[in-house]
Amino acid sequence: xxxxxxxxxxxxxxxxxxxxxxxxxxxxxxxxxxxxxxxxxxxxxxxxxxxxxxxxxxxxxxxxxxxxxxxxxxxxxxxxxxxxxxxxxxxxxxxxxxxxxxxxxxxxxxxxxxxxxxxxxxxxxxxxxxxxxxxxxxxxxxxxxxxxxxxxxxxxxxxxxxxxxxxxxxxxxxxxxxxxxxxxxxxxxxxxxxxxxxxxxxxxxxxxxxxxxxxxxxxxxxxxxxxxxxxxxxxxxxxxxxxxxxxxxxxxxxxxxxxxxxxxxxxxxxxxxxxxxxxxxx
Amino acid sequence: xxxxxxxxxxxxxxxxxxxxxxxxxxxxxxxxxxxxxxxxxxxxxxxxxxxxxxxxxxxxxxxxxxxxxxxxxxxxxxxxxxxxxxxxxxxxxxxxxxxxxxxxxxxxxxxxxxxxxxxxxxxxxxxxxxxxxxxxxxxxxxxxxxxxxxxxxxxxxxxxxxxxxxxxxxxxxxxxxxxxxxxxxxxxxxxxxxxxxxxxxxxxxxxxxxxxxxxxxxxxxxxxxxxxxxxxxxxxxxxxxxxxxxxxxxxxxxxxxxxxxxxxxxxxxxxxxxxxxxxxxxxxxxxxxxxxxxxxxxxxxxxxxxxxxxxxxxxxxxxxxxxxxxxxxxxxxxxxxxxxxxxxxxxxxxxxxxxxxxxxxxxxxxxxxxxxxxxxxxxxxxxxxxxxxxxxxxxxxx
Ligand SMILES: Nc1ncnc2c1ncn2[C@@H]1O[C@H](COP(=O)(O)OP(=O)(O)OP(=O)(O)O)[C@@H](O)[C@H]1O
Ligand SMILES: [Mg+2]
Numbered sequence: 001x002x003x004x005x006x007x008x009x010x011x012x013x014x015x016x017x018x019x020x021x022x023x024x025x026x027x028x029x030x031x032x033x034x035x036x037x038x039x040x041x042x043x044x045x046x047x048x049x050x051x052x053x054x055x056x057x058x059x060x061x062x063x064x065x066x067x068x069x070x071x072x073x074x075x076x077x078x079x080x081x082x083x084x085x086x087x088x089x090x091x092x093x094x095x096x097x098x099x100x101x102x103x104x105x106x107x108x109x110x111x112x113x114x115x116x117x118x119x120x121x122x123x124x125x126x127x128x129x130x131x132x133x134x135x136x137x138x139x140x141x142x143x144x145x146x147x148x149x150x151x152x153x154x155x156x157x158x159x160x161x162x163x164x165x166x167x168x169x170x171x172x173x174x175x176x177x178x179x180x181x182x183x184x185x186x187x188x189x190x191x192x193x194x195x196x197x198x199x200x201x202x203x204x205x206x207x208x209x210x211x212x213x214x215x216x217x218x219x220x221x222x223x224x225x226x227x228x229x230x231x232x233x234x235x236x237x238x239x240x241x242x243x244x245x246x247x248x249x250x251x252x253x254x255x256x257x258x259x260x261x262x263x264x265x266x267x268x269x270x271x272x273x274x275x276x277x278x279x280x281x282x
Numbered sequence: 283x284x285x286x287x288x289x290x291x292x293x294x295x296x297x298x299x300x301x302x303x304x305x306x307x308x309x310x311x312x313x314x315x316x317x318x319x320x321x322x323x324x325x326x327x328x329x330x331x332x333x334x335x336x337x338x339x340x341x342x343x344x345x346x347x348x349x350x351x352x353x354x355x356x357x358x359x360x361x362x363x364x365x366x367x368x369x370x371x372x373x374x375x376x377x378x379x380x381x382x383x384x385x386x387x388x389x390x391x392x393x394x395x396x397x398x399x400x401x402x403x404x405x406x407x408x409x410x411x412x413x414x415x416x417x418x419x420x421x422x423x424x425x426x427x428x429x430x431x432x433x434x435x436x437x438x439x440x441x442x443x444x445x446x447x448x449x450x451x452x453x454x455x456x457x458x459x460x461x462x463x464x465x466x467x468x469x470x471x472x473x474x475x476x477x478x479x480x481x482x483x484x485x486x487x488x489x490x491x492x493x494x495x496x497x498x499x500x501x502x503x504x505x506x507x508x509x510x511x512x513x514x515x516x517x518x519x520x521x522x523x524x525x526x527x528x529x530x531x532x533x534x535x536x537x538x539x540x541x542x543x544x545x546x547x548x549x550x551x552x553x554x555x556x557x558x559x560x561x562x563x564x565x566x567x568x569x570x571x572x573x574x575x576x577x578x579x580x581x582x583x584x585x586x587x588x589x590x591x592x593x594x595x596x597x598x599x600x601x602x603x604x605x606x607x608x609x610x611x612x613x614x615x616x617x618x619x620x621x622x623x624x625x626x627x628x629x630x631x632x633x634x635x636x637x638x639x640x641x642x643x644x645x646x647x648x649x650x651x652x653x654x655x656x657x658x659x660x661x662x663x664x665x666x667x668x669x670x671x672x673x674x675x676x677x678x679x680x
Contacts, residue, residue, distance in 0.1 A: 184396050
């Protein structure tokens with residue numbers, strides 16, 4: 001077999017490793033602050049979700065489903081979440097949900113401004129786009145390594161890795177949405193003496209909202225799919241159970257937690273999707 | 283009247299190296315040469331004009347002649363590469379960001395070809411937009427916006443969304459939005475081009491009506507010569523980014539400066555531009571009832587006409603008598619005109635366009651009478667004067 005000459009080979013990874021090491025060394029304080037913030041958010045969200053008793057949750061889900069679609073969807077969503085409870089995975093679901101919600105909130109906070117900024121600076125786009133592509137196609141496991149190095153094990157690195165993995169659609173669709181705002185509309189706004197900020201908040205963002213909501217929906221779905229993966233670095237929740245089931249080759253347990261993830265994903269997906277469709281009617 | 287807007291030697295060059303192209307332009311290069319060698323597009327080349335306060339000023343030209351570029355310079359949506367634009371004595375090209383915002387908020391408002399309405403806002407909220415960004419308080423801006431909507435005939439549509447409205451109505455919203463801001467100057471870039479002809483006519487009339495009430499300075503763009511001549515106090519004709527001719531519709535119609543304008547003027551439908559007052563004439567003969575039949579016959583014979591209008595001492599029209607009836611009456615020893623009066627003539631108002639007269643003119647046996655609102659006779663129109671008014675090379679005092 002013909003092999004590639006050995007003296008030609010380079011190891012890109014070691015540079016990245018050196019960079020990551022350098023970051024850990026010099027930005028320890030920064031990572032500590034981040035850890036505190038993320039922990040605080042997850043903790044609080046978990047508390048808020050946890051304070052509501054389970055039957056109220058089921059009722060809430062039913063009402064939401066009813067309000068945004070019809071009573072049948074409301075009923076099926078509340079049945080799904082009821083089933084998760086029956087399978088004995090209620091607490092795990094709440095852990096998972098709080099990680100997902102934290103990651104999504106932070107993704108939105110990071111993604112929307114970047115998306116807006118990009119649409120104002122088209123030249124930036126030419127190199128942010130490939131970066132976003134890379135972030136999305138890189139196997140999600142890879143993010144676990146630096147996340148672990150920066151933040152150790154547990155919830156915080158899981159949130160961090162999830163953010164990296166799920167922010168790109170939010171950036172991408174925000175950028176697209178802002179660029180698609182009709183030129184004449186923007187000009188009309190400027191012609192009345194609007195400031196840039198007024199054009200952004202009174203014209204561009206409201207016009208972009210349906211597409212941005214679609215981006216948030218995608219972001220949420222990607223965050224959900226990261227749940228199982230992030231359990232590998234010690235995040236609690238439904239993913240952890242899947243992982244344990246794999247290790248033990250426990251089909252029953254694997255199925256229970258798998259189906260719970262699917263149900264949760266369906267509920268979140270339908271709800272965010274319908275919110276974005278609501279916006280579409282304007 | 284004072285000069286509201288003075289435009290001095292405006293040049294706009296599109297592209298990445300406008301200064302370079304400007305030098306070449308000043309060195310006498312043609313636009314084609316500049317485009318070929320530098321890749322820069324000369325949108326508007328050395329344009330100067332001035333608009334007086336309260337004037338309806340129309341800029342006309344074919345597609346691509348630089349009309350939009352020019353009008354967008356007037357509120358600096360497009361910044362001219364060189365030249366000055368003086369509004370109320372201040373060169374707006376030199377304005378900094380805050381001065382410019384202030385200028386746009388207070389002095390000018392624009393109406394767009396495709397309306398430029400904010401589709402996520404209700405009609406009322408659209409009209410409020412200009413006031414909202416000036417931080418006018420809620421109550422007041424609601425009141426102003428409602429009044430503006432009423433003035434364009436959209437009362438009752440406040441809470442609709444723009445895309446629930448027809449094109450004509452959407453442009454009314456656009457107009458109301460501009461008026462709500464109470465600007466001195468209205469910039470209108472082909473506001474009616476996207477509308478179908480009937481609606482367009484209606485909107486033109488309404489705009490004229492609004493203008494006669496509010497006396498704004500209007501700068502209006504169109505590629506339709508009929509629209510230009512119908513609306514404009516003065517008209518500028520543009521071609522390839524330059525002004526070919528400017529003047530009143532009358533001057534342009536009667537003295538086209540070159541073949542290009544001549545071609546333009548030929549395409550004009552004169553029936554839509556020429557009004558009754560332009561072609562009516564003083565009647566050669568008029569009689570009153572007390573004059574009697576004999577006097578009527580003599581008047582008609584002297585002027586070789588076959589009928590004559592009868593008026594009272596205030597020139598209020600009483601009717602028309604014909605020579606045949608009069609001769610017949612004399613034969614039968616009837617001398618009172620009153621019984622001979624006929625009323626089967628057609629009448630017109632002096633502001634009517636002769637387009638609306640043509641049908642009656644062909645049917646009528648008598649000249650058409652022009653009456654004012656008190657039924658006083660202002661003039662008459664004979665068929666031949668309609669025809670001669672329509673001939674392109676005939677000078678008409680518009
Ligand atoms: N943003 C731009 N960048 C480059 N070239 C432009 C730009 N805007 C206009 N031009 C060019 O300037 C010239 C004049 O365009 P403009 O839009 O002012 O014409 P117009 O008379 O308004 O035509 P229309 O009747 O089609 O609206 C055209 O050759 C056009 O291609
Ligand atoms: Mg144009």
